[in-house]
Amino acid sequence: xxxxxxxxSMVLALAVHDMKNSLGMLLNSLDELREESKDxxxxxxxxxTLQYEAERIHNDLVQLLGIYRLxxxxxxxxxxxxxxxxxxxxxxxxxxSLLNGLGIRCSIEADTINGFFDADLxxxxxxxxxxxxxxxxxxxxxxxxxxRNGHLVIAVEDDGPGYPDNMQHTETPSFxxxxxxTGSTSLGLFFASAVAELxxxxxxxxxxxxxxxxxxxxGVFEIWLP
Amino acid sequence: xxxxxxxxxxxxxxFGALAYLVIDDFENFRLSMRHMLRSCGAENIELVANxxxxxxxxxxxxxxxxxxxxxxxxxxxxxHILEELRYKKLLKRSSLFLMVTSxxxxxxxxxxxxxxxxxxxxxxxxxxxxxxxLGSLITQRSALLPINREIDRENYPEAISLCIHAIPRQPRxxxxxxxxxxxxxxxxxxxxxxxxVYDEVLRQRELSWARxxxxxxxxxxxxxxxxIKNLRRLIAAHPDxxxxxxxxxxxxxxxxxxxxxxxxxxxxxDHSPNALLRQIHLAELAExxxxxxxxxxxxxxxxxxxxxxxxxxxxxxxxLGNTLCDLSEGDTGTEGAQLASEAFSVLGNMEKRFSxxxxxxxxxxxxxCRIYAGQEEAHKAEAVLDKIRPALGNPRALESExxxxxxxxxxxxxxxxxxxxxxNDLATQFFDNPTVLKKIENLLDExxxxxMKVKARRLNRDGIEAFxxxxxxxxxxxxxxxxxxxxxxxALNLNQVQVLMKEYELDTANKNLLGLCQHxxxxxxxxxxxxxxxxxxxxxxxxxKALTL
Numbered sequence: 001x002x003x004x005x006x007x008x009s010m011v012l013a014l015a016v017h018d019m020k021n022s023l024g025m026l027l028n029s030l031d032e033l034r035e036e037s038k039d040x041x042x043x044x045x046x047x048x049t050l051q052y053e054a055e056r057i058h059n060d061l062v063q064l065l066g067i068y069r070l071x072x073x074x075x076x077x078x079x080x081x082x083x084x085x086x087x088x089x090x091x092x093x094x095x096x097s098l099l100n101g102l103g104i105r106c107s108i109e110a111d112t113i114n115g116f117f118d119a120d121l122x123x124x125x126x127x128x129x130x131x132x133x134x135x136x137x138x139x140x141x142x143x144x145x146x147x148r149n150g151h152l153v154i155a156v157e158d159d160g161p162g163y164p165d166n167m168q169h170t171e172t173p174s175f176x177x178x179x180x181x182t183g184s185t186s187l188g189l190f191f192a193s194a195v196a197e198l199x200x201x202x203x204x205x206x207x208x209x210x211x212x213x214x215x216x217x218x219g220v221f222e223i224w225l226p
Numbered sequence: 227x228x229x230x231x232x233x234x235x236x237x238x239x240x241f242g243a244l245a246y247l248v249i250d251d252f253e254n255f256r257l258s259m260r261h262m263l264r265s266c267g268a269e270n271i272e273l274v275a276n277x278x279x280x281x282x283x284x285x286x287x288x289x290x291x292x293x294x295x296x297x298x299x300x301x302x303x304x305x306h307i308l309e310e311l312r313y314k315k316l317l318k319r320s321s322l323f324l325m326v327t328s329x330x331x332x333x334x335x336x337x338x339x340x341x342x343x344x345x346x347x348x349x350x351x352x353x354x355x356x357x358x359x360l361g362s363l364i365t366q367r368s369a370l371l372p373i374n375r376e377i378d379r380e381n382y383p384e385a386i387s388l389c390i391h392a393i394p395r396q397p398r399x400x401x402x403x404x405x406x407x408x409x410x411x412x413x414x415x416x417x418x419x420x421x422x423v424y425d426e427v428l429r430q431r432e433l434s435w436a437r438x439x440x441x442x443x444x445x446x447x448x449x450x451x452x453x454i455k456n457l458r459r460l461i462a463a464h465p466d467x468x469x470x471x472x473x474x475x476x477x478x479x480x481x482x483x484x485x486x487x488x489x490x491x492x493x494x495x496d497h498s499p500n501a502l503l504r505q506i507h508l509a510e511l512a513e514x515x516x517x518x519x520x521x522x523x524x525x526x527x528x529x530x531x532x533x534x535x536x537x538x539x540x541x542x543x544x545x546l547g548n549t550l551c552d553l554s555e556g557d558t559g560t561e562g563a564q565l566a567s568e569a570f571s572v573l574g575n576m577e578k579r580f581s582x583x584x585x586x587x588x589x590x591x592x593x594x595c596r597i598y599a600g601q602e603e604a605h606k607a608e609a610v611l612d613k614i615r616p617a618l619g620n621p622r623a624l625e626s627e628x629x630x631x632x633x634x635x636x637x638x639x640x641x642x643x644x645x646x647x648x649x650n651d652l653a654t655q656f657f658d659n660p661t662v663l664k665k666i667e668n669l670l671d672e673x674x675x676x677x678m679k680v681k682a683r684r685l686n687r688d689g690i691e692a693f694x695x696x697x698x699x700x701x702x703x704x705x706x707x708x709x710x711x712x713x714x715x716x717a718l719n720l721n722q723v724q725v726l727m728k729e730y731e732l733d734t735a736n737k738n739l740l741g742l743c744q745h746x747x748x749x750x751x752x753x754x755x756x757x758x759x760x761x762x763x764x765x766x767x768x769x770x771k772a773l774t775l
Contacts, residue, residue, distance in 0.1 A: 021328045024328055024349045024350045025349075025350070027350040028255075028258070028349060028350040028351070028352075031350065031352040031353075032258055035353065076463070076464050076465060076466055076467075078434065078464065078466075078467070079431075079433060079434075080401060080433075081400060081401035083398045086358075086362045086398075089358050090355070090358045090359050090362065093352070093354035093355040093357070093358040093359070094352065094354070094355050096352070096354035096355075097352055097353075097354065114397065114398065114400065114401075116431060116433070201431060201432065202432075
C-alpha cells in the first residue's frame with residue numbers, strides 16, 4: 001500500500017469551509033422561514049433551538065477556520081477606524097431575529113467614540129460571546145463600549161449565573177487547558193483571546209477579561225484593545 | 227430592541243431615493259434580497275443573474291448601489307464585474323459596490339489588486355443586518371457625496387478643500403477623509419503635503435494604509451533605501467497586506483535588484499494567486515531574470531486568470547507561447563515535447579480567442595517556427611518560415627515587437643545575416659526610441675536560447691573572477707568557451723582582449739597575443755556608437771594600437 005502524504009489539517013480546513021457555507025445557506029433559509037411565518041414560529045421553542053444551534057455550529061466552524069489560519073501564521077489584524085456604536089449595532093443586527101424569537105431583551109450602551117480594530121476578526125470573536133450569552137442569560141443581554149486606560153473596551157453582559165470561578169482570569173486559555181469532559185471546550189475564548197492578541201499598538205497588546213461584577217449580575221466578557 | 231429601530235425613520239427615505247442592482251446566480255437569493263431591500267424602503271431595484279447582464283444594465287442605467295455575489299458559478303466572478311464596471315467608468319466613485327460573499331475569506335479580499343468594493347457583506351444576511359449595514363453606508367455616502375462628486379469631476383483642489391473642511395466636522399469619517407486627502411495631494415503631485423498627512427496619522431497610530439502611503443512617497447522621491455526598509459517592516463507585521471508587496475517589488479526594481487523583486491512577488495502570489503496584474507508583473511520579472519520555469523508558471527496563471535478579466539490581452543498568450551518555446555528548445559525528450567505541444571495549443575487558443583485581431587496569426591507563426599526548430603523538426607520550421615517570409619523581412623509599419631520576434635526566429639533557424647540586416651534597419655527606424663534600441667542590442671549581443679545565455683553569463687562571471695585573482699590563462703580559456711556560444715557579444719570580447727593584453731604585459735615577447743587581440747576586436751567592427759560598450763571598445767582599440775607600435 002502506497003503511503004499517501006495527506007495534509008490532514010488542510011483536508012479538515014477545506015471540509016470545514018464547505019460545511020460553513022452550507023450552514024450559511026441553512027441559516028438564511030431559517031431567517032426567511034421565520035419572516036414568512038412570524039405568527040406561528042416566533043413562539044416556537046423548537047424553531048428557536050434550531051436556529052440557535054445552527055448559529056452555534058456556524059460560529060464554531062468560523063472559529064476553526066480562524067484557528068487554522070492562525071496556525072499557519074496566515075492571520076493578521078488589519079486595523080481600520082470604526083465608529084463603535086455603528087459597529088455594535090451592525091453586529092447585533094445579525095442576532096436580532098433569534099433574540100426576538102427567544103424574547104431576550106438586548107441593549108447597546110456605547111460611547112460615541114472611534115475605535116481601531118479589524119472588524120472581521122472582532123465580529124468572529126463577538127459572535128461567539130453573544131451566542132454564549134444567549135445560552136446562559138435569563139432575560140437580557142447588554143453590549144457596552146467605552147475607553148478605559150487607553151484601551152477600547154467592548155463588553156458583553158448577561159443576567160445568567162455568571163462564569164464559574166476557575167474561568168475568571170485574564171490569562172490566555174491554551175489548548176492544553178481545553179477540557180473535553182466538561183463539555184465546555186473554551187474554544188471560543190481561545191479564539192477571542194487570540195483575536196485580542198493580534199491587535200497591538202506599540203508594545204501594548206489586546207487581551208480578554210472574564211468576571212461577574214456587571215450591572216446585570218451575570219457574566220461579563222470584556223475584550224480590551226489598545 | 228432599542229437599537230436598529232432608532233435610525234429607520236430617516237433611513238427609509240434614504241433607501242427610497244437610490245437605484246439598486248442585485249447580481250446573483252440564484253433566483254431565490256435575488257428574490258429574497260429584493261424582498262429585504264423593499265422592506266428597507268427601496269423601490270428602484272433591478273435583478274440580474276450574470277456578469278454580462280450586469281454590465282449591460284449599468285451601461286444604459288444609472289445605479290447607486292450594486293449588491294453583487296462574489297461567486298457566480300462558471301465564468302466571471304463578482305470581482306470581474308467590479309473591475310469591468312470601474313474600468314469602463316460605468317460606476318461613479320459616489321456609487322456603492324457591495325460584494326456579497328459566503329464567507330469573509332481572506333484570499334478573496336486579497337485577490338484584488340486595484341479595485342476594491344466599498345464593503346463586504348457576509349452571508350447569511352438577514353433583514354436587520356442589511357438595514358443597519360447598508361443604512362450606515364448610505365449615510366456615509368451622502369455625507370461624503372460632495373467630495374466624491376468633485377473627485378468624479380477631477381476637480382481635485384476643490385475636493386481637497388472640502389476634505390480639510392470636513393475633518394473637524396465629521397470625526398466619524400476621519401480615516402476616510404485623511405486617506406482621501408493624502409491621495410488627492412499625491413494625485414496633484416504635492417508630495418510634501420501628502421506625506422505630512424500620512425505622518426500625522428502615523429504619529430497617532432501605526433496604521434498600515436498610512437505606512438504604505440508614506441512609503442509610496444519615499445519611492446516617488448527616489449528614496450529607495452528608506453522605502454524598502456519601511457515596506458519590509460510593514461510586511462513583517464502584516465504578511466497578508468498585498469499592496470505592500472507590490473510596492474516593495476517596485477522599489478527593489480528601481481534599485482536595480484530584479485532578483486529580490488522577483489522573490490517578493492513570488493511570496494505575494496503564494497499568498498494570493500488570483501491577482502492578474504501581479505502575476506503578469508512576476509512573469510515579466512522572471513523572464514528578465516532568465517528564470518524561465520517561474521516565468522512559464524506565472525504566464526500560465528496569467529492566461530488562466532485573463533479568461534474572464536477585462537485586462538486580458540493577446541500579449542500574455544504570446545508571452546506564454548514564447549516562454550514555453552524557450553523552455554522546450556533543444557529538449558526532444560518527453561518533457562520538451564510536452565512543453566512544445568502546450569506552446570502550440572496556447573498559440574492556437576489565442577488565435578481563436580482574439581479572432582478579430584489579424585496580426586496574431588503572423589505572430590503565432592513566428593513562434594511556431596522556433597518551436598519546430600527547437601524540437602529538431604527543421605523541415606516543418608522552414609515550411610512555416612517560407613509561408614511568412616513574404617509578409618515580413620523589411621521594416622514596415624508593423625509593431626517593432628513583431629520584427630524583434632521575427633529576428634529571434636531567423637537567428638534560431640540559422641539566418642543570422644538576414645536577422646542582422648533586419649535589426650539594423652529597425653534600429654534606423656527607431657533611432658529615437660531607447661526601449662526598442664535596447665531590445666535590438668540585447669538580441670544582437672546574445673542571439674541564442676536562454677539556456678545558452680545563462681551558461682555564457684555564468685562563464686563570463688567565472689572568467690572575470692579568474693582574471694581578478696590573477697589566473698590569466700584560466701580566464702582566457704573560460705572566455706574562449708563563452709565566445710564559442712555568443713561570438714559577437716561585445717562585453718565578452720572586450721573582457722577577452724583585456725585578459726590577453728595583461729598576459730602580453732607579462733610576456734612582451736609573445737606577439738601572437740596582440741594578433742589574438744586584433745582578432746577579437748574585429749568581431750565588434752560594426753558596433754554602433756550608442757551601444758553601452760562602445761566607449762570601452764574605442765579605448766581598448768587605441769591601447770592595442772599603442773602596444774603594436
